[in-house]
Amino acid sequence: WSNEKSTIPELKKAQELAATTLESIPVVETYKFKLIEQLITITGCDVDTLYGSFIKTKAKTHGDIAISLYQLKAGNPAELAKKIVDQFKLNEYVTKVTAAGAFANFTFNHLPLYYGTIKQAIRLGKKYGTNTLGLGKFGIVEYSSPNIAKVFHVGHLRSTIIGSFLHKILDANGWSTLSINYLGDWGKQFGILAIGFQKHGSEELLKKDAIKHLFDVYVKINQDMDEDPTIDDQAKAYFKRMENGDKDALVLWQRFRDLSIAGYEKTYNRLNIKFDLYSGESQYSLSQMRVVLDELNSKGLLKPDNGALVIDLKEHGHGTAVIGKTDGSMLYLSRDIAAADYRHKTYDFEKLFYVVASQQDHHFKQLFKILELMGKTWTDKCTHISFGMIKSKNGTLSTRKGNVVFLADILDQVQEEMHNVMKKNEAKYAQIEDPERVSDIIGMSAVKIQDMAARRIKDYDFDIDRMTSFEGDTGPYLQYAHARLSSIQRKRDDISVTLENLDDIKLDLLTEPSALAVIELVQEYPNVIRELGQTYEPCNLVTYALRLSHAVSSAYNDLWVVGQPEDLAYARLALYGAARTALGNALTLLGLEPLERM
Ligand code: ARG
Missing domain, CATH: 1.10.730.10 (Isoleucyl-tRNA Synthetase; Domain 1)
Incomplete structure (x- = not known):
């Protein structure tokens, strides 16, 4: 069909684009365009209106495709149906037109359509089925996002599988994409882990299998904590040093992080999954948080509450969101606010997907509502891709x-x-x-x-x-x-x-x-x-x-x-x-x- 140039300018453009990018326009789409060529004159509607009014027929016996004449808003549907039946000239693409209430049904000349499909699939090979609808759009998919020193649980497994799928689907629809692994790599537990490593750590085991070793260390030190309450204070102090950017305190953390990522990557490679970017909660420092806090404050959103800073979201049905503690430490939610804002400033995305288990539905409702209340006009570009649980022990x-x-x-x-x-x-x-x-x-x-x-x-x-x-x-x-x-x-x-x-x-x-x-x-x-x-x-x-x-x-x-x-x-x-x-x-x-x- 690409040899035969359409007479409609928009279609001509589409054909040229298709020819230069070699993307597949499904053969059936070319049949739709063949209908549109005549329907423009018969109905007086434009290409977009006609294209948007195609629907599937109820059964194959009714034909291959129907056009909803209500949707055209071009006069009485039944009369329009009759006009189409009378005036449409059957040709090598379309063999039958019938009126059915507010619909006109079309039957295609199947065999050329079928044979065209076979050839197209074989010609395009791995590109068959892809399209350029997302051309010029940029999407971020954040997924997997495990927590260092904790188990990679079923929620992370599902996020990994579904997130990778979503990333591929956007690519196949012509989007430009960025995949981010947003690690749980910050917080007081890294103080605990550091203290734990000083007590129970082994350089050799760390090098051999960091993920497993850090998990073991974390379990051991948590047991110790039941008996020795001073560990908690030591951990807090250690994490405070990390938050203040103390280089010595950060050395150990950086090694834990690097070796854990290397460990994750082995499994991701095996699963045939690759991230464009490893980010994580650690990337949003206290100074960036202060900017967020100031902004929230200037909008009059923050209020003190029992030693915490909160945002009241009750009137929106999302409870109370805890943003920080008065001791200056920040929380998961605040880091997500900073991360979203940073991503918007850096990437100007069309879509930002968070692929995270349904246990965090509430978290994301709060996050998106807060962004909206802050006046971020792009909040509706953020989507939580939620999913259910795998039922297994614990x-x-x-x-x-x-x-x-x-x-x-x-x-x-x-x-x-x-x-x-x-x-x-x-x-x-x-x-x-x-x-x-x-x-x-x-x-x-x-x-x-x-x-x-x-x-x-x-x-x-x-x-x-x-x-x-x-x-x-x-x-x-x-x-x-x-x-x-x-x-x-x-x-x-x-x-x-x-x-x-x-x-x-x-x-x-x-x-x-x-x-x-x-x-x-x-x-x-x-x-x-x-x-x-x-x-x-x-x-x-x-x-x-x-x-x-x-x-x-x-x-x-x-x-x-x-x-x-x-x-x-x-x-x-x-x-x-x-x-x-x-x-x-x-x-x-x-x-x-x-x-x-x-
Ligand atoms: N690390 C988190 C967890 O395991 C998931 C992170 C999800 N992403 C986000 N931007 N909050 O629960």
Whole structure:
């Protein structure tokens, strides 16, 4: 279609943009534009109004797309419907127009649409489904954000999985993005930890596994504190020195922080996750806090209350927010106010997402309300992406034996399970180059898909048996579906679909209902990605990937490639290739590394 320039200036521009950036405009969108070309004259409406009035038809039998004539506000809908039916000239794109009350329904010429979709998926490959809607927009995704010296709990695991997904979705929708890990790396507990390290610390263990060692030290010193109340004072004094910028006091803290980040990074790398920036509560110093306090004060928001400084948010239904203590120490909430303000000044974002568990709903309501009361006009660009709990013992991840473990331990356990399953099929196992790595990828797919399979806000059970099953709505099942698609090409390696021969392939040999069902899903993919840019619900993409996998699995029964005449084999390889592109891209967005063999 890009060869054929539209007569409408806006569309011409869109086409040129598409041609220069090579982004995919879904083939079905070009059909919409074909409708618009005529509807402009028939209805007298402009492109945007018409484009915004398209809706899905109730059922495929009603046609492929409808236009809501109420929405056009261009006169009596029923009369308009009749006018459209009378005047619309059917063409190679549109084969039928019907009036249905306040709607006009259109049926497309399916086959070219389908074949266009296959070609587009194959041509665009990893770019298939992406778009440029977010061009020029900048979004920040803050996620994971564990607390140094404390366990990486289930809330952090979910934040990591969902946050990374959100980051990828924004990228796929053309945004520029920045991912921030906002560490819990400040506060009196670092005074406690320092005192604890002086008593129980070991340089050797710190270097070996900082996360685990600092956790152990923190547990020990907390036990000591029950018996020796002076430790608390020592810790307070130590942290005061840190807050005052005492270099000696900060040396130890800096090492704890650096080594912990290095430890986290190992696990993040394994999960295929990378942060653009490690920030944290420590980045907002007392002097920056004073600026915040002054600002709050000048707006008349602060008031003293029992040795604390508070903001009364009761009339807004958010209780009382504690901003600081009169001893001068600042709190989590105040640091978040400073951080938001800093981010706005530094990055001028279009959106700032906080991916944090629903336990902090109240915290974020307070934060956003305070920013608004301070007169920050950009507050509505801040969004809390909330999610439910993983129901497991004490809110911490635990093994079958029930002990508290770290994220890496859970990943090890799932990896081992998957490895054992793989070993059972000796013939297949022998063909896999790096079974350790492959089983790790399947294991992590299991954890991630379980996490994203339902709406974010729902709680779920951390069920290792269920998530590692190869049947049902699981990560291993999706990986298997992708690996099977990859194997089709391997089994017919005398021919292959390439960009050069793509236009010669006789796609019109694909007529079976099971083939068309697969193509329809491939065609849906770009719109799934667009919608995710509004809903931020990973389960919608999981559902899509499962539907596509099921459709492909039904197609295998009737649509063979092996042993078929060349023309037909080519056409089917193209079909499966397009399906593999869509499924592979969906898995990648979900944070899974699509496997070729397993
Ligand atoms: N470190 C915090 C916790 O573990 C999460 C930080 C969330 N982000 C924020 N800007 N408050 O509870």
